[in-house]
Amino acid sequence: xxxxxxxxxxxxxxxxxxxxxxxxxxxxxxxxxxxxxxxxxxxxxxxxxxxxxxxxxxxxxxxxxxxxxxxxxxxxxxxxxxxxxxxxxxxxxxxxxxxxxxxxxxxxxxxxxxxxxxxxxxxxxxxxxxxxxxxxxxxxxxxxxxxxxxxxxxxxxxxxxxxxxxxxxxxxxxxxxxxxxxxxxxxxxxxxxxxxxxxxxxxxxxxxxxxxxxxxxxxxxxxxxxxxxxxxxxxxxxxxxxxxxxxxxxxxxxxxxxxxxxxxxxxxxxxxxxxxxxxxxxxxxxxxxxxxxxxxxxxxxxxxxxxxxx
Amino acid sequence: xxxxxxxxxxxxxxxxxxxxxxxxxxxxxxxxxxxxxxxxxxxxxxxxxxxxxxxxxxxxxxxxxxxxxxxxxxxxxxxxxxxxxxxxxxxxxxxxxxxxxxxxxxxxxxxxxxxxxxxxxxxxxxxxxxxxxxxxxxxxxxxxxxxxxxxxxxxxxxxxxxxxxxxxxxxxxxxxxxxxxxxxxxxxxxxxxxxxxxxxxxxxxxxxxxxxxxxxxxxxxxxxxxxxxxxxxxxxxx
Numbered sequence: 341x342x343x344x345x346x347x348x349x350x351x352x353x354x355x356x357x358x359x360x361x362x363x364x365x366x367x368x369x370x371x372x373x374x375x376x377x378x379x380x381x382x383x384x385x386x387x388x389x390x391x392x393x394x395x396x397x398x399x400x401x402x403x404x405x406x407x408x409x410x411x412x413x414x415x416x417x418x419x420x421x422x423x424x425x426x427x428x429x430x431x432x433x434x435x436x437x438x439x440x441x442x443x444x445x446x447x448x449x450x451x452x453x454x455x456x457x458x459x460x461x462x463x464x465x466x467x468x469x470x471x472x473x474x475x476x477x478x479x480x481x482x483x484x485x486x487x488x489x490x491x492x493x494x495x496x497x498x499x500x501x502x503x504x505x506x507x508x509x510x511x512x513x514x515x516x517x518x519x520x521x522x523x524x525x526x527x528x529x530x531x532x533x534x535x536x537x538x539x540x541x542x543x544x545x546x547x548x549x550x551x552x553x554x555x556x557x558x559x560x561x562x563x564x565x566x567x568x569x570x571x572x573x574x575x576x577x578x579x580x581x582x583x584x585x586x587x588x589x590x591x592x593x594x595x596x597x598x599x600x601x602x603x604x605x606x607x608x609x610x611x612x613x614x615x616x617x618x619x620x621x622x623x624x625x626x627x628x629x630x631x632x633x634x635x636x637x638x639x640x641x642x643x644x645x646x647x648x649x650x
Numbered sequence: 651x652x653x654x655x656x657x658x659x660x661x662x663x664x665x666x667x668x669x670x671x672x673x674x675x676x677x678x679x680x681x682x683x684x685x686x687x688x689x690x691x692x693x694x695x696x697x698x699x700x701x702x703x704x705x706x707x708x709x710x711x712x713x714x715x716x717x718x719x720x721x722x723x724x725x726x727x728x729x730x731x732x733x734x735x736x737x738x739x740x741x742x743x744x745x746x747x748x749x750x751x752x753x754x755x756x757x758x759x760x761x762x763x764x765x766x767x768x769x770x771x772x773x774x775x776x777x778x779x780x781x782x783x784x785x786x787x788x789x790x791x792x793x794x795x796x797x798x799x800x801x802x803x804x805x806x807x808x809x810x811x812x813x814x815x816x817x818x819x820x821x822x823x824x825x826x827x828x829x830x831x832x833x834x835x836x837x838x839x840x841x842x843x844x845x846x847x848x849x850x851x852x853x854x855x856x857x858x859x860x861x862x863x864x865x866x867x868x869x870x871x872x873x874x875x876x877x878x879x880x881x882x883x884x885x886x887x888x
Contacts, residue, residue, distance in 0.1 A: 511755075518741050518752050524703055525739040527723035528732075530756040530804070644743075 345483040347605045348598065353489035355597020356496035360551035361574035362581070362589035363503065364422075364544025370520045370584035371540045373438070374430060377445035379544065380571015381452035382422045386549030387469070387562040388460055389417025394470055403470060407491075407553065414549035421452070422545035423538050431534070449567075457564040466563040469556035488558035495554065499547055500590050507586065512539065520584070569623075576630050582643020591641055599629045654679045654714060654839055655700070655731075655808055661708035662692070662699045669695040671863035672709065677808060677841055677856075682834050684842040684850040684871065686884060687860035693843040694736050696860075697812050700841075701733040702726045714807060728756050730807035734814065736843075738797040742786025746777050749785050749796055753803025763803070770799035773829065791822030798829065802838075809833070810841045815849065827853065847884035851875040859884070 364379045376382075393413025397406055429448055433441045456463050472487035479485055485493075507513035518526040519536045526533055555570070556562045573596065581592025603625035608617025616624075633641065653676035662670040670692040677683045685693045698704045700711060702723030711718040713731055721729070732753075741749050750770055754763045771778030774795040780788070785796055794814055801809055811830070815823040827849050834840060834853065844850035851857050854871035859880060867880065874880050 514744075514748065514752065515755065517744060521741045521743055522739050524723075525735060525741070526752075527703065528701055528727060528735065529752045529800075530724050530727040531752075532724045 342482055343605065345480055347601045349483060349485055349489065351598035351601030352594060353486075353492055353597070354600060355577075355594035356492045356590075357551050357554060357570075357593070358574045358577040358596055359590035359593025360492075360496050360499060360547045360554075361570060362578040362593050363499075363547045363586060364541075365575050365578040366581070366583050366586060366589040367540040367544050369578070370586075371516070371523075371537055372430070372434070374441050375445065375575070376425075376430075376541075376544075377442070377571070377575075378425060378448040378452060379422075379548065380567030380569075380574070381449050382418045382425075382545050382567070383548035383552050383555075383571060383574075384456065384562070384564065384567035385421050385452065386414040386418035386545070387552035387556050387566065388414075388456060388463070389549065390414030390553045390556065391467060391469055391562060392417070403472065406470065407557075411550055411553050414553055415546040418545040418549040418552070419542045422541045426538055426541045431537075449571075453564050453567070460564070463564050466561040469560055469562050471560040472557055486558070488554065491557060492551075492554040495550060496590070499550060500587075503543065503547075503586060512536070516540065573623075573626065576626065579640055580630055580633055582640030585640070585642045585644070588640055588642035595641070596626055596629065600626050652715070653677060655841070656712040657696075657700075657709070658712075659709040660696065660699065660706055660711060662695050662704055663707040668707070669863055670699070673858075673860070673863075673865045674709075675856075675858050675865065675868065677839060679807070679839050680837055681855045682830070682840045682842060682853060682871075683856045683858070684844060684854040685858050685860055686844055686847040686850055688845070688884075690862070691860040692863040693860055694812055697733060697735075697810050697841070697843055700726075700810065701731060727804050727806075730805075731810065732801040732804045732806035732808070733810045734797045734801040734812060736812040736816065738790070738793045740785040740788070740793050740796050740800070743784055745782050746785050746788070746796055747781040749800050750777075750803055753800035756804065766803055766805070770802065773802075773832070774799055789822075791818045791825070794818060794822070794826055795829075798826075802833075808839045808841060810843075812843045813845060814842070815844065815846050823849070847880065848875070851880075 361383050364382065365376060368374055368376045390410035390413055393410045394406055397409065425448055429444050430441050433444060474487060476487060477485040477490060507516060515531045516536050516539065518529060518531060519533045523533050577592035577596045578589045580596055581588030600622045604619050604622050607621065607625065608614050655677040657676065658674050659672045660670055661668060661672050685696065687693055695704065699706050702721055706719050713729060716729065741752065750767050754766065757763055776792055777796055777799060785793065788796060798811065798814065814826050818826065830840065831853055842850055842854065851871040851874050857869060857871045857874040858865045859867040
C-alpha cells in the first residue's frame with residue numbers, strides 16, 4: 341500500500357482527462373439527446389490544431405507562452421469542426437428517428453479520422469508533441485506528480501468551475517437549462533434554441549481541446565486514432581456519472597480514472613487474480629465498473645430519474 | 651379599427667392529416683375570446699401555430715399589423731404574443747423565480763422585471779412563498795399559476811391560455827378562472843382555449859366552437875352559453 345498515494349494521483353489525473361472530454365458528450369446529450377460519437381475525433385482535432393499552432397510559433401518560444409496559444413489554436417480547430425458538424429450533419433436530422441443521427445455520428449467519426457490521416461502532413465504515423473521538460477513535483481516521499489498531470493489537475497477543476505458558473509448564473513446558461521428541460525417551451529420564452537445547441541457543441545469542443553493539449557503534453561505525441569478509445573472511455577464516464585449532468589461527467593471521469601489506476605496496481609495482488617491485473621486488463625475493469633453501476637443505478641451516479649412528462 | 655389578431659382561413663397539417671381545416675376569427679384589443687370544443691378539435695394546434703411552434707399549411711395570420719406565418723417561434727414573443735401551453739410545461743428543475751425570469755427572457759429593464767415578478771407573487775401568493783423551490787415540486791394547480799405568471803412576464807399584448815383548468819381540482823379551477831376574470835378586468839387581451847365550456851363562455855366576450863378542425867359556431871359568449879346545440883354538445887344537457 342506504500343504506493344497508494346501515487347496510484348490515486350495517477351487515477352485522478354486520468355479521470356480529470358476523461359471528465360473534460362465527457363463534458364462534450366453530456367452537454368450535447370442533455371440538450372438534443374444525441375450521442376455525438378464523433379466527439380472523440382473532435383478531441384483529436386483539438387490536438388492537431390494545438391500542434392499546428394505550436395509549429396507556427398517562432399522556435400525557442402517557452403512552453404509557458406506556447407501552451408495558452410496552443411489551447412486557443414486547438415479550440416479554434418475543434419469548435420469549428422464541431423459546430424460545422426452540428427450545422428450540416430446533425431441539424432438536418434433533427435426530428436428524424438434517433439438512429440439516423442447516431443449512425444451519422446459514427447460515420448462522421450470515421451470521416452474525420454480518415455481526413456486527418458490522409459491530409460495532415462505526416463499524420464499516417466504518430467506526430468511528436470511538445471513535452472514538459474524539468475522534474476516532476478516531489479510532494480511526499482511516495483508521491484511524485486508529473487508536470488503534465490499537475491497541469492490537468494489544475495486546469496480541469498478550473499474549467500468545471502467556469503462552466504458551472506456559466507450554466508447557473510448567466511443568461512445564456514439559464515437559457516441552456518431551459519432548452520434542455522423543454523425545448524418547445526424555451527422557444528415560447530424567446531430563446532433561440534438553435535443558438536443554444538451550437539453553444540453546447542462549442543463548449544464541449546473547447547473542453548476537448550484543453551484535454552487534447554493535456555494529453556499531448558503527457559504522452560509527447562498525438563495521432564489520428566487517439567480519439568477513438570479515449571472518446572469511448574469519456575463516453576463511459578459520462579454515462580457512469582449520469583449523462584446530461586455536467587457534474588456527473590466530472591464525477592464519472594474521476595471514478596473511472598481511479599478504478600483504472602487502482603485495478604492496474606492492485607487486482608493482481610488479489611490471490612487467484614494474478615492474470616487479470618496490470619495495464620492490459622484496465623479497460624476490462626473500467627467497463628465492468630460501468631456495468632455494475634448501471635445495474636444498481638441505471639440513471640448513473642448523479643443522474644436524475646427521468647420522470648414522465650405530463 | 652383593425653383587430654389585434656386576425657386569423658384568416660388558417661390550415662395546419664401533420665403530414666397528410668389536416669388538423670385545422672380553414673378557420674377564421676379575430677381578437678380585438680381588450681377582449682377575451684375563447685375557442686371551445688372536444689379533444690382533437692384542433693384548438694391546441696391553432697394556438698401552437700399562432701406561436702410559431704407549428705407552421706401553417708395555408709391561410710394568413712396577422713398580429714398587430716404584421717404577418718406571422720413564417721416568423722420563427724422564438725421571435726414571436728417579442729412581438730407581444732405570449733403562450734401558456736397545454737399541460738403547463740413549467741421548467742421543472744428551475745426554481746419558481748427562475749421560471750418567472752425566463753418569462754422575461756427578452757426584456758432588459760431589470761427594475762421592471764423585478765416589479766412584475768412581485769406582481770406575479772401578488773396575483774399568486776403561493777408562488778412568492780415558494781420562490782426558491784424547484785418548480786417540479788409544485789402541485790398541478792400551482793404549476794398552472796406559474797405557467798400563467800410566466801407568460802405574463804413578457805408583458806404581452808395578447809395572452810394565450812391553453813386549457814388552464816385541465817386536470818385541476820374544482821377549487822383550483824375556480825381560482826384559475828377568477829384570475830382570468832381579474833386579468834380581463836385589468837385590460838389584458840386573452841385568447842382562451844378550454845374544454846370547460848361553461849366556465850370559458852361565461853367570461854368570454856366572444857366564443858367559437860370548434861369541431862374536427864373547423865369553427866362550427868361563433869357568437870358572444872353569453873349567447874353561446876344559452877345556445878341549445880352548445881348546451882347539448884358541451885354542457886352535458888339533453
